[in-house]
Amino acid sequence: MLLPDHRRLARVDHRVLAEHVLDFLQRNGIDARLDSDDCGGINPALAFVHGTWLVVPHADFERAAELYRSYEQATLESVDELNEEDAMGDELADVAIGHEADSVDSVEPAESTESTDSEKSHR
Numbered sequence: 001m002l003l004p005d006h007r008r009l010a011r012v013d014h015r016v017l018a019e020h021v022l023d024f025l026q027r028n029g030i031d032a033r034l035d036s037d038d039c040g041g042i043n044p045a046l047a048f049v050h051g052t053w054l055v056v057p058h059a060d061f062e063r064a065a066e067l068y069r070s071y072e073q074a075t076l077e078s079v080d081e082l083n084e085e086d087a088m089g090d091e092l093a094d095v096a097i098g099h100e101a102d103s104v105d106s107v108e109p110a111e112s113t114e115s116t117d118s119e120k121s122h123r
Contacts, residue, residue, distance in 0.1 A: 009055060009064050011051040011052070012051055015034070018034055018054060021068065021071055024071050025056065025064055030060050030067065032064065034052050034053070034055070035055050054068070
């Protein structure tokens with residue numbers, strides 16, 4: 001239920017994600033709340049259809065919008081960094097596998113430390 005002195009800031013598709021943003025806003029002094037049409041928790045599947053709204057007081061809307069944009073930007077940058085690290089990890093794995101294969105091919109078989117029958121007979 002939307003409180004009379006609150007305004008919708010953003011609709012988030014997944015409630016868990018909405019809770020992360022809610023926590024971020026609240027830690028930054030915004031009296032944010034979640035508004036979800038899930039029949040009071042009786043039918044949570046409705047939130048998947050309608051999403052979950054982040055609502056903030058009218059007086060804090062501009063600051064909340066700025067914080068929300070910075071949260072989204074930081075999230076996108078983090079995802080980009082993770083994708084880059086993942087790509088680098090794949091490249092490093094390919095290089096490591098290539099070096100491993102090269103080193104196996106270039107290693108000469110070790111000489112046997114066991115004595116052959118002819119060596120034993122000479123003793």
